[in-house]
Amino acid sequence: MTTFGIIGGGAWGTALAATLAGNGPVTLWAREADVVAAINSARENPQFLPGVPLPAGITATADLADIVASDIVLVVVPAQHLRATLALAALPATTPIILCAKGIEAGSHKLMLEVARDLVPNPIAVLSGPSFAHEVAAGKPCAITLASENKALGERLIAAMARPTFRLYQSDDVLGAEIGGAVKNVLAIACGVVEGAGLGLNARAALIARGFAEMTRFGVARGARAETLAGLSGLGDLVLTCSSENSRNFRLGVGLGQGRPLADLLAGPAVAEGAATAPVLVEAARAAQVDMPICAAVAALLAGAPVKETISALLARPLKAE
Numbered sequence: 561m562t563t564f565g566i567i568g569g570g571a572w573g574t575a576l577a578a579t580l581a582g583n584g585p586v587t588l589w590a591r592e593a594d595v596v597a598a599i600n601s602a603r604e605n606p607q608f609l610p611g612v613p614l615p616a617g618i619t620a621t622a623d624l625a626d627i628v629a630s631d632i633v634l635v636v637v638p639a640q641h642l643r644a645t646l647a648l649a650a651l652p653a654t655t656p657i658i659l660c661a662k663g664i665e666a667g668s669h670k671l672m673l674e675v676a677r678d679l680v681p682n683p684i685a686v687l688s689g690p691s692f693a694h695e696v697a698a699g700k701p702c703a704i705t706l707a708s709e710n711k712a713l714g715e716r717l718i719a720a721m722a723r724p725t726f727r728l729y730q731s732d733d734v735l736g737a738e739i740g741g742a743v744k745n746v747l748a749i750a751c752g753v754v755e756g757a758g759l760g761l762n763a764r765a766a767l768i769a770r771g772f773a774e775m776t777r778f779g780v781a782r783g784a785r786a787e788t789l790a791g792l793s794g795l796g797d798l799v800l801t802c803s804s805e806n807s808r809n810f811r812l813g814v815g816l817g818q819g820r821p822l823a824d825l826l827a828g829p830a831v832a833e834g835a836a837t838a839p840v841l842v843e844a845a846r847a848a849q850v851d852m853p854i855c856a857a858v859a860a861l862l863a864g865a866p867v868k869e870t871i872s873a874l875l876a877r878p879l880k881a882e
């Protein structure tokens with residue numbers, strides 16, 4: 561039987577714990593003492609995944625040392641905290657690590673695999689795709705990409721983690737899986753702005769299609785394959801998060817589009833990764849000489865640019881071929 565360690569007791573780490581507990585014992589590390597206590601006593605994570613009953617096979621812990629004996633470790637802390645958290649975890653060098661955050665590190669412009677490679681020699685895979693935590697935890701069907709450069713590792717991880725309603729598709733394009741997940745968060749903010757500013761469904765569809773073109777241009781420039789970006793971890797996740805207020809990134813955009821203060825929108829423990837990713841993505845796109853006007857508009861809005869003028873500037877760009 562496989563044992564799982566999960567580092568990060570937010571919504572996604574908790575949902576993955578609930579799912580994987582069907583395949584083997586799960587040890588779930590959370591930073592918050594009250595989250596650890598609630599999971600172990602009330603079998604619920606009221607702070608990050610309220611209302612979802614958690615199975616007995618999950619043991620929560622506040623001590624990272626309790627994770628080190630696990631057969632497979634999933635790291636599910638937000639992207640900007642991966643480096644510090646993984647450094648503290650001190651995992652055995654042979655333990656397979658699955659990176660689950662969707663973002664790009666500020667400053668270094670590094671994707672999650674690149675951050676992890678700075679720190680550890682372990683076998684590494686990336687999990688990315690359309691997966692709202694509360695739906696996965698409730699056992700609703702979900703199909704998601706497990707990407708690893710090592711084919712045998714990918715097959716082993718998928719065999720250990722797949723569930724009847726949790727379908728893992730294998731890919732060897734780690735960059736593609738990561739870039740899709742990181743960029744879709746920024747585009748979800750853009751679609752939320754369209755919703756919040758009342759610009760209509762035609763505008764949203766245009767943003768999804770033109771945003772996907774930006775994602776593909778950037779991904780290919782960084783070495784990803786276009787077909788990966790057209791799959792679950794790119795287009796699949798883009799469609800999900802651009803069409804539902806269940807997405808924290810989309811909700812952030814709605815608030816921005818309504819003219820609400822950014823500080824209010826970012827208050828609270830839940831993370832909207834696109835807010836941290838947008839400015840980094842714009843810098844990385846400039847470095848790669850890739851044009852990403854929608855993502856640049858999102859970064860400008862997050863830096864305080866006015867909504868109406870930012871949208872007008874986007875629409876006033878020179879007309880060009882599709």
Ligand SMILES: NC(=O)c1ccc[n+]([C@@H]2O[C@H](COP(=O)([O-])OP(=O)(O)OC[C@H]3O[C@@H](n4cnc5c(N)ncnc54)[C@H](O)[C@@H]3O)[C@@H](O)[C@H]2O)c1
Nearest residue numbers: 569570571572573591608637638641661662692693830831
């Ligand atoms: N929620 C989802 O549906 C979902 C699905 C797929 C992927 N993801 C990705 O998973 C990652 C985690 O998101 P989430 O939804 O579980 O988080 P969340 O918004 O539910 O909770 C925030 C998390 O950040 C942690 N955190 C805050 N400050 C920290 C610090 N200094 N160091 C380490 N951790 C810190 C908190 O402990 C908590 O676990 C993100 O990259 C997100 O994009 C989320």
Ligand SMILES: O=P(O)(O)OC[C@H](O)CO
Nearest residue numbers: 689690691692807808809
């Ligand atoms: O709530 P969001 O916007 O962080 O989206 C959650 C997941 O990434 C959806 O796949």
